Amino acid sequence: MQAFEYRTPKTLKEVQQDLKQFGSDAKLIAGGTALVIMMRQRLVRPACLISLRSVRGLDRIAEKNGGIAIGGATTHRAVESSALVKRRLPLLAETYHHVATVRVRNMATVGGGLAHADPNQDPPPTLIALGATVKASSADGSRTIPVEDYYETVLKPDEIITELYVPRLAANSGAAFLKFLPRTADDYATVSAAAVVTLDKSKKTFSDVRIALGSVGTTAIRARDAEAVLRGQPIKAEALAEAGEKAKQAVDPISDFRGSAAYKKEMAGVFVRRALAKALEGLVRLPKAAAKKDRR
Ligand SMILES: Cc1cc2nc3c(=O)[nH]c(=O)nc-3n(C[C@H](O)[C@H](O)[C@H](O)COP(=O)(O)OP(=O)(O)OC[C@H]3O[C@@H](n4cnc5c(N)ncnc54)[C@H](O)[C@@H]3O)c2cc1C
Secondary structure (H helix, E strand, C coil): CCCCEEECCCCHHHHHHHHHHHHHHEEEECCCCCHHHHHHCCCCCCCEEEECCCCCCCCCEEEECCEEEEECCCEHHHHHHCHHHHHHCHHHHHHHHCCCCHHHHHHCEHHHHHHHCCCCCCHHHHHHHCCCEEEEEECCEEEEEEHHHCCCCCCCCCCEEEEEEECCCCCCEEEEEEEECCCCCCCCCCEEEEEEEEECCCCCEEEEEEEEEECCCCCCEECHHHHHHHCCCECCHHHHHHHHHHHHHHCCCCCECCECHHHHHHHHHHHHHHHHHHHHCCCCCCCHHHHHHHCC
């Protein structure tokens, strides 16, 4: 590792000033779980590290406009343990719980994870399905980016993620996240899928559906064609299977030690169908055929 300057700002304003001063020569460091590895491998060689550890007010979890606002430096562990998150958006707590091990979750932060933008991460599919946004800010102002539009280089060098905002679920909605991990329980996913379904008042028809997948492309992917198959349609096992088939067409995985591209594509369809069925649990009694297919 090459020598670097280490700054420990106490306020967001100081962070923004440091980022403005050093530009692309600086790197923010939050949990350090990704950055330190990249520095050791000499993939990044910052002249200055700006620590977020002492910055006041960046690790709050609070109710906002009916949804939940989570500070950029909040740890994964804090999200999974938050009574507010568990009560209002249990899927969010559950998803962050799926990340790696408790040691990693005690360090890794919400903003660090999103900024790192590894397509194999767990939170992005759930955040996309829930319609979450991130707030990026710099000395020149702030902007809101839907997680759906987030990719590795979307942040400017002088920007910091200050907040993740997750809106509340609409009435008659169910949500699910599934992580397919055939190797070990603390691995990255071979395929992951998240689904949020909203039913009409009769609870017989899908009024809205959002589906997203992880580990099957260069970013997390929203499966819009799969959603379109279900929107406005009655709840039927065949429709869930058809949405799974459409999701397969949306993904573009690579072959690696977690599985071949063909296998991951196949699993993408299976896990979208299962995530939809799980999201429907508690809202409706699933058609028998859907439950049966799910036991495969
Ligand atoms: C062994 C291991 C296993 C893992 N397994 C999984 C897994 O299964 N699923 C999963 O989802 N994740 C997993 N992770 C975690 C994940 O991939 C990242 O390491 C983690 O989310 C990064 O968070 P951090 O706070 O440590 O970021 P850091 O390492 O501190 O920073 C990462 C990047 O984000 C930038 N950054 C940090 N904070 C901000 C901010 N607020 N605004 C803008 N930029 C910022 C940094 O400059 C750096 O470029 C694993 C990590 C490890 C080490």
